[in-house]
Amino acid sequence: MTITADQSRTHGYDDLPRLMGLMTGDEKHGPAATSTLDVLWVLYDRVLRVAPERRDDPARDRFLLSKGHGPMAYYAVLAAKGFVPVGWLPDFGAYDSPLGHHPDRVLVPGAEIGSGSLGHGLPIAVGTALGLRAQGRPDPAVWVLIGDAELDEGSNHEAIAFAGPAGLDRLHTVVIDNSSASHARPGGIAARFEAAGWSAATVDGRDHEALHAAFTAPHPGRPHVVVARVEPKNA
Amino acid sequence: MDTMRDRFAPVVSRLLDEDPRVAVVLAEIGADGFREALRRHPDRVINVGIREQLLIGAAAGLSLTGLRPVVHTFASFLVERPFEQVKLDLGHQDTGAVLVSAAASFDWPAGGFTHMAPGDVALLDTLDGWTVHVPGHPDEAETLLHHAIAAGDDKVYVRLSVQANRQGRLIDGRHFVTVREGRSGVVVAVGPVLDAVLAATEGLDVTVLYATTVRPFDAAGLRRATEAAGTDVVLVEPYLAGTSTAAVSEALSDVPHRVLGLGVGRRELRRYGTIEEHVAAHGLDAAALRERIGSFTGAGRVPAGR
Numbered sequence: 060m061t062i063t064a065d066q067s068r069t070h071g072y073d074d075l076p077r078l079m080g081l082m083t084g085d086e087k088h089g090p091a092a093t094s095t096l097d098v099l100w101v102l103y104d105r106v107l108r109v110a111p112e113r114r115d116d117p118a119r120d121r122f123l124l125s126k127g128h129g130p131m132a133y134y135a136v137l138a139a140k141g142f143v144p145v146g147w148l149p150d151f152g153a154y155d156s157p158l159g160h161h162p163d164r165v166l167v168p169g170a171e172i173g174s175g176s177l178g179h180g181l182p183i184a185v186g187t188a189l190g191l192r193a194q195g196r197p198d199p200a201v202w203v204l205i206g207d208a209e210l211d212e213g214s215n216h217e218a219i220a221f222a223g224p225a226g227l228d229r230l231h232t233v234v235i236d237n238s239s240a241s242h243a244r245p246g247g248i249a250a251r252f253e254a255a256g257w258s259a260a261t262v263d264g265r266d267h268e269a270l271h272a273a274f275t276a277p278h279p280g281r282p283h284v285v286v287a288r289v290e291p292k293n294a
Numbered sequence: 295m296d297t298m299r300d301r302f303a304p305v306v307s308r309l310l311d312e313d314p315r316v317a318v319v320l321a322e323i324g325a326d327g328f329r330e331a332l333r334r335h336p337d338r339v340i341n342v343g344i345r346e347q348l349l350i351g352a353a354a355g356l357s358l359t360g361l362r363p364v365v366h367t368f369a370s371f372l373v374e375r376p377f378e379q380v381k382l383d384l385g386h387q388d389t390g391a392v393l394v395s396a397a398a399s400f401d402w403p404a405g406g407f408t409h410m411a412p413g414d415v416a417l418l419d420t421l422d423g424w425t426v427h428v429p430g431h432p433d434e435a436e437t438l439l440h441h442a443i444a445a446g447d448d449k450v451y452v453r454l455s456v457q458a459n460r461q462g463r464l465i466d467g468r469h470f471v472t473v474r475e476g477r478s479g480v481v482v483a484v485g486p487v488l489d490a491v492l493a494a495t496e497g498l499d500v501t502v503l504y505a506t507t508v509r510p511f512d513a514a515g516l517r518r519a520t521e522a523a524g525t526d527v528v529l530v531e532p533y534l535a536g537t538s539t540a541a542v543s544e545a546l547s548d549v550p551h552r553v554l555g556l557g558v559g560r561r562e563l564r565r566y567g568t569i570e571e572h573v574a575a576h577g578l579d580a581a582a583l584r585e586r587i588g589s590f591t592g593a594g595r596v597p598a599g600r
Contacts, residue, residue: 117360165388171358173386176378182348183383186319186355186363193317193337193361214379217345218352 070139072100078135082151082158094237094264094289095204096132101270102202102233103136111141114169120199121187123172125180126206126235127161134158134167142169178212180205181232185218188230188282202231207248208240216251222282223256230282231274232257235264238291252284264289298435298454299396303327305439306364310335315362316443321349323367324396346371350379350391357389362443365391369398369411369453377417385421390447394439394454399533399558400572401456403565412558415508416537418451425450426509428485428532433462434506441467451509457486457532457569465506470515474502479526479591480519482538484508487530487578494583498593500528508538513545525551526591530583534558535576554590556583 070078075096079085103109108120124133134151137143143158150156157166161175172183184203191199205215222230234248249259258278262269264287273285303324309316310331317338318328325332325341332339338361342348346367353363365372372395373380384391397405399412418424425448429435435454442450463471470482473492476499483491484505495502501523503515508531516527525546529538536555543553558576565575573579577586587593 163386173382176382178347179351179379179382182351182379183355183358183387185348186352187358188355189337189340189352190317190356190359190361193356194314194359214347214351217342217348221342221345221348 070145072104074139075100075132075135078138078145078148079131081145081148082131082134093129093132094206094235094292095126095129096135097265097267097289098204098233098235098270098287099132099136101267101274103140105271106274107202108200109169111169114142117194118196118199121171121184121201123174123180123184123187123201123203124162124170125172125174125184125203126177126209127174128206130158130160130162133162137167137169140169143167177206177209178214181215181218184230184232185222185227188222188227189225191229192227197229200229200231202233204233204235206239207234207236207243210234210248210251211240211242219252219255219257223252226280227282228278228280232282232284233274234284234286236286236288239293248286249284257281258283259286260284261286261288263287295458296432297456298429298432298458299324299456301432301436302366302394302396302439302454303331305436306443307331309440309443310338313362313443315360317356317361317363319349319353319356319363319365321346321367321371323371346376347379350376351383353391354379354383354387354389357384357391357447358387362447363391364394364443366394366396368409369395369414370409373414373417373451374411380418381421384449385423390449392439392442392445392450392452394442394452396454398453398455400569403567403569403572406566407562407564412534414453415451415531415533418509419537419540423449424509425507427452427467427507429454429506430459430485430488430504431462432458434465437465438467438506453485453533455486455532459486459489463504467507468510468512469507470503470505470512470519472501472519473504474500475522476500476593477523478593479528479587480516480523481528481530481587482516482542484529484531484538487532490573490578490580490583491530493580494587495593498584498588498591500587500591500593508541511538511541511545513541516542516545520546520549520551525549527551528554528587528590529556530578531555531557532578534560552590554586556586
C-alpha cells in the first residue's frame, strides 16, 4: 500500500473512516457503512494511473463515479490521495462547499463526471472510451462505478449492449452489488454483461486482493465488468 | 431543389476529413449518408444503434476527451426522448456538442405525431447556453453547420427541415437580416417561414426581419427595427407558437410593446396528409398569416379620419 502526502500528513486506508467522519460527524465509520469504500480504495491505491498533478493529462486513466449517492467514501479517497484538501471535508454539503451530496465535476478536483441521477455514467464512459480510441490513445483505461439497483436504468443496457459488440476493451465497469435492487435474480448482473460479450468476474467486494486480481485480469478485445458483492443493504 | 438534410452528410463528411476533432454520432437514422465517411474514419463515425440515451451520453464522453461530436437523428429522438441526457450529460457536465435534427415540426405529416417535435426549441429554452440555428434554405444550412461545428465546445442545435424558402440569404450565424422595412410593426420570420411571411405582408407597411439564429436572440437587431417600425412585434416561428415571445418581451422590457406569437399549435391534430395541409391547419399559409398579421398591427388598414 502506498501512502501519499497531503499537506503536512499522509493518509492510508486506515485513515478513511476518520476522513469520512469529518463529513458525517460520526467518528466510527467502519467500511460496512459504505458499500463503495474498498473498491474505491483498491482502484485509487493500486489500479488507476491518476494523480493530482495529472488531472489534465490526456493519457490518464478515467474513473467515472456513476453512483453519485453517498459520495463520502469517494471524497475521503480523493482527499487521502491529495486531489481534494482534507480541510474541505467538514463543510460537506454546505452552500459554498465544492463537495455536495452528489459530486459535480466542475467543482471537485479529480472528479471526471458529475453524478446523482442514475444511469448516466456508463453511456458517458462508452463515449470516453470511443474518444480515446479515435485519438489513438490505446493506453488509458476507462472505469465506471455503478450500483446494482442503478442497473435498473435502461440507459445502462443501451451502453452494455453496445460496448460488447463494439469491442471497447479499455472500458471497465465495477458493479457494487449490495442487493439493493427490488427485482433481481442471483447471478443476473454478470450474466447480462456476459450476454453482451463482456468479460466478467464476481468477487468479494471487501477482499482487496480479490478485487485487485479481478481489476487487473486480462480481457483482450472485450470490455470487462467486476461485480463486487458486499453486505446486503437491507440485511 | 435538394433538402437541407441532403447537404448534412456531405458537409460533415468533408469536415471529418479536414478536422481531426470532428466525430459523428448516429442512432441508425441517417447512417446511410455516412457510409463512405465511416470507411475513411471508422473511429470517428459512430452508429450506436437505436439507443438515444447512449447517443447523447456517448457524445458527452467524446467531448470530454476533446472531440467535437456532431449528433444527428429526428428531433423527437434527439431532444425529447433523451432530454435528461441533454440537460445533464451536456449541460451539467459542462461539455459541448452539435445536435442536428431533422423532421421536427411536420416534415413527415403522414408519419403522425410520434415523428413530430414542434416543442424542441421550447424545450431547449429551459436550459442554459444553447445556440439554436434554424436555417431556411439548404445553402443556409451549410453555412450554419460550419458555424456550429467551429463554435469551440459550445452547445449548438441545428434544426434542419424539408420546408425551405426559394432562395438562400446571406446570414452570419448571429444576427437577424432586414428583408423589408415599414413603419407599422415588425414581423420576425424564422427560417423556412420567410417566403410565406413575405407573401403575407406584401403591401403591408411592416418591417420583416429574417432570423436563422434564434438563440441567442438578436435583441439589439429587434430593438433597432422597432425604432422606425414601432413596437408591435409579430413572431412567425416554424415550431411551437410563442416560443420566442419571452425573448421579445425581454428585448423590449423598457418600452411599451405588444407581441403576437404565431407558429405550430399545441393541440395535436391527429391528421396525416401533406406538409401544405399542416401549414394551413396551423394558420401558417400566406393568406392566414396576412389576416393575423394585418389585424394585429393594423398595418393593412386605412387609418381612421383620413
